[in-house]
Amino acid sequence: MDEIPDPQTTPAEHPVDPVDRVLERARGRSDVWVFGSAQALQDAATAGGADSDGDQWDREERAALRRIPGLSTELEDVTEVEYRQLRLENVVLVGVHPQGEQENAENSLRELAALAETAGAVVLDGVLQRRPHPDPATYLGRGKADELRDIVASLGADTVIADTELAPSQRRALEDVVKVKVIDRTTVILDIFSQHAKSREGKAQVELAQLEYLLPRLRGWGESMSRQAGGQVGAGGAGMGSRGPGETKIELDRRRIRTRMAQLRRQIRDFAPARDAKRAERRRNTVPSVAIAGYTNAGKSSLLNRLTNAGVLVENALFATLDATVRRTEASDGRVYTLTDTVGFVRNLPHQLVEAFRSTLEEVGQSDVIVHVVDASHPDPAAQLATVRDVIGDVGARDLPELVVFNKADLVDESTRMVLRGLEPAALFASSRTGEGIAELRAAIERALPLPAVEVHAIVPYGRGDLVSAAHETGHVITIAHEEAGTALHAFVSEKLAAELAPFSSASAVRRPAE
Incomplete structure (x- = not known):
């Protein structure tokens, strides 16, 4: 095991990214990586992973677990649910990956650090072991599990986070070895969702x-x-x-x-009837909808703000948006449409969350166009694209029109843009920070919006200006003129509005041919 670095010995003027440090060491080791003090973190409102088969700890094992400040001096005075809802801050990360998966392991470790950081804990250290398969008993091999125990004890950590979803028996066995709470990636994601839910x-x-x-x-x-x-x-x-x-x-x-x-x-x-009623009202008014989807922290909320001046919360944090935010905006021809900012996705998104947030994700499935936002500066954009498309497919939206937008374009150079163009030739580049590409994105959205199907020619009485306004908002106005009898209107509108305009029609309504 490598010597555990003392965070106090790192010169403040030359801070070292702890994840970079562990990955650098890993390239020179055959089996295990250990990294030192870092700011990254996690907050465990619940913990995952133990069997419920009734196996009991003896008193010595139970007493070996760290005491809980501010609650009780003995764990036996605390119910397990209370214990697993305590907010913990000092964590050690741990992961296992097979030979040949180093790049994926690096990206996954960085993401786990970001997840922990978003949740609010402090990463003290970590171990990343290379082995063909995780140990079925303790996840890490027994020897490395003992090393992990020594790291936890020396640093005073109170939580270990595994970069996977642990089997209940693995969580229990590893917890028995390290004598502190062990949680997994799924638990961290669940906890972050808990912190950010607003409605x-x-x-x-x-x-x-x-x-x-x-x-x-x-x-x-x-x-x-x-x-x-x-x-x-x-x-x-x-x-x-x-x-x-x-x-x-x-x-x-x-x-x-x-x-x-x-x-x-x-x-x-x-809650469902109210949500369905709002959605049905938008449909009755034939207002097209655009869903902004993408990997978490790709900048969806920032783009929504740029496009609509919505004033939505923007944070450089994972899962800052959980509740769908719907905003109305206008196309250049006056048509009104909605933009919906949805929950971000992440690799290995717990299936409990896909199910729990199905009502929110349905906003994607019910939309007319999907704006798929990708972080252009991310080291693995292809994986982000695949992850998001998998979830989009799960909610039945795979066949909807999709606009891919590489956001944060100001953070990448031209060579990176060429690689990204090879990945998605039709994609747009934009920056919500500088405004680059926003006008082009608006134009692309407008072109993708479904056009009303019914062509009408009508002389609308001046007392029915509401119908003319509705044609501007929800239809596509070709010509408009003011005559003595009223407003001469030539437009493509919805069937609902065409029926309302029928009494004033100067020609039979004609349905637009399907494209």
């Missing part, structure tokens, strides 16, 4: 996803967790009637989680 529906969706992930992974806290709890009153603030006869603490936790999950599912069902 009531978004909060309910992510809480449900967290509980679904946590439920099969409760493991029990040894003797105190397995004690029968029937007849006890008020423990944990639950009050009378909270426990059934002979119910253990872990059974109580599971029952509470299932009860809460049922409540959340009812709440989410109750």
